[in-house]
Amino acid sequence: MKVISFRLAVSAAGLALACSASARAENGATSKTDIQTKIQYCKACHGQSGQGFPGAYPVPRLAGQTIHYLENKFDVITEHRRDNPTAKKFMEPALGSVDPALRRAVAEHFNSLNPPPVGGGKQELMADGKQIYMEGVPKANVPSCAKCHGPEAKGSDTVPRVAGQLHRYTEKVLSNWAILNSEPAAGAPTAAKTSNEHSLTPPQIAAVAAYLGDLK
Amino acid sequence: MKLKSTLAVLAIVTSVITAGGAQVAARGNDGETAAVTEEACPLDPRAWDADSQRARASSKSNRWDDDAAFGSNERNPGAIAAARNCTWCHGNSAQGYAIAPRLAGQNRAYIESQLMRFREKLRNNPYSQRYMWHTAAKVSPHTVAEIAEYFATIPPEPANNGDDALVPAGRALYESGLPSANIVACSFCHGPNAQGVGRIPRLGGQSYPYLKRRLEQWTEGYSPSSEHMPGVAAQLSPGQIDALASYLSFAK
Numbered sequence: 001m002k003v004i005s006f007r008l009a010v011s012a013a014g015l016a017l018a019c020s021a022s023a024r025a026e027n028g029a030t031s032k033t034d035i036q037t038k039i040q041y042c043k044a045c046h047g048q049s050g051q052g053f054p055g056a057y058p059v060p061r062l063a064g065q066t067i068h069y070l071e072n073k074f075d076v077i078t079e080h081r082r083d084n085p086t087a088k089k090f091m092e093p094a095l096g097s098v099d100p101a102l103r104r105a106v107a108e109h110f111n112s113l114n115p116p117p118v119g120g121g122k123q124e125l126m127a128d129g130k131q132i133y134m135e136g137v138p139k140a141n142v143p144s145c146a147k148c149h150g151p152e153a154k155g156s157d158t159v160p161r162v163a164g165q166l167h168r169y170t171e172k173v174l175s176n177w178a179i180l181n182s183e184p185a186a187g188a189p190t191a192a193k194t195s196n197e198h199s200l201t202p203p204q205i206a207a208v209a210a211y212l213g214d215l216k
Numbered sequence: 217m218k219l220k221s222t223l224a225v226l227a228i229v230t231s232v233i234t235a236g237g238a239q240v241a242a243r244g245n246d247g248e249t250a251a252v253t254e255e256a257c258p259l260d261p262r263a264w265d266a267d268s269q270r271a272r273a274s275s276k277s278n279r280w281d282d283d284a285a286f287g288s289n290e291r292n293p294g295a296i297a298a299a300r301n302c303t304w305c306h307g308n309s310a311q312g313y314a315i316a317p318r319l320a321g322q323n324r325a326y327i328e329s330q331l332m333r334f335r336e337k338l339r340n341n342p343y344s345q346r347y348m349w350h351t352a353a354k355v356s357p358h359t360v361a362e363i364a365e366y367f368a369t370i371p372p373e374p375a376n377n378g379d380d381a382l383v384p385a386g387r388a389l390y391e392s393g394l395p396s397a398n399i400v401a402c403s404f405c406h407g408p409n410a411q412g413v414g415r416i417p418r419l420g421g422q423s424y425p426y427l428k429r430r431l432e433q434w435t436e437g438y439s440p441s442s443e444h445m446p447g448v449a450a451q452l453s454p455g456q457i458d459a460l461a462s463y464l465s466f467a468k
Contacts (some may be wrong), residue, residue, distance in 0.1 A: 040400035044447045045405065053444070055405030056413050089392070090401055097395030 012128025117164030120211025167213035294366030321372025374421030378462025384465025
């Protein structure tokens, strides 16, 4: 039996490792541990069940979000098309650190989660919020949200889920569209954009956000 | 004259030695591993009310919440409870001392939640076990709220006791994290000025050794029911913990 020197064994092992690593990269196959590590990184802020977290900034719920929307956000944010300062400062580097090959798996994971909503919106706004969500504000030409986001606010293949979203986050998004004129997806609510005839007032935004924040 | 000054020097030296001794004892053997439980945090408001009523009903047996034993304390009951029970370790001005962290200017909801976690033995690292479990054992939710209110309104002073060479690295980590190493930005939850919000604690100006120890404890498996922090701390290297704790000790 040939005696293999320690040094030879070590360098052989090193070579084997290096080869397998590059083989992984070439095949485009992604290791499970990479996905798990990345998902844990997301969950550090977005919550262990993806339910979101009311921090100094409201970290949005990802649980149950449509795969289409999550994948779209990877593109929009890493391509610098989402203008709000919070997204630029925190989410561009965060999403940029996710290997594109992992994006689908990350989106699928969060889509599969279903924790109860964080809630916490003012109870006295719920009735108004529900009415605005379901019926819009006809005299301000604001269409019904439910028409596109669904009566249970769970979205569809192309429209994001808004049920159970953190109310502070929903308020920010709706208000930001008016201020920043940043990009909602094509066909997104004109209701939220700046226009005296078409916009939701801040109290109306607060009501809708509170209502949605409690939805399972 | 000479006797007086000699006595004074002796008194000072004695108190320094005692304090130093207390510090050494405090730093004692913290190698024990606590049993780690997975219980959910029982912050049920209904339990608090019942508890508070029970405490008031049996005030003789509860040395905390007790007008009977210590006389009427209608005015600023929080300050009185704090002076009697907390400032021994946390300092007369609540700015912290040795291993006892600064409480001045801390967010009310955080102080309340931590006192209840000590009481329920959910915060289980060695210092908490040794010093805070028995301290919080009999405190009623009513008194907890008063104490928290009292400390929250005292202006905090920064400890400024970190390594200032590490401040730039610590600041960068605090503000932006390090996505390539899966380190989240602390500022996202703790705020741009490390002031915290709600139950999320203010970190700015907290003592460097305290912050460092807390980050280390989460990597050692203590207090797993803090949902976020163990995962966050697990990504940090010892050098990064050092930098963060140093930066934060100066942050206002």
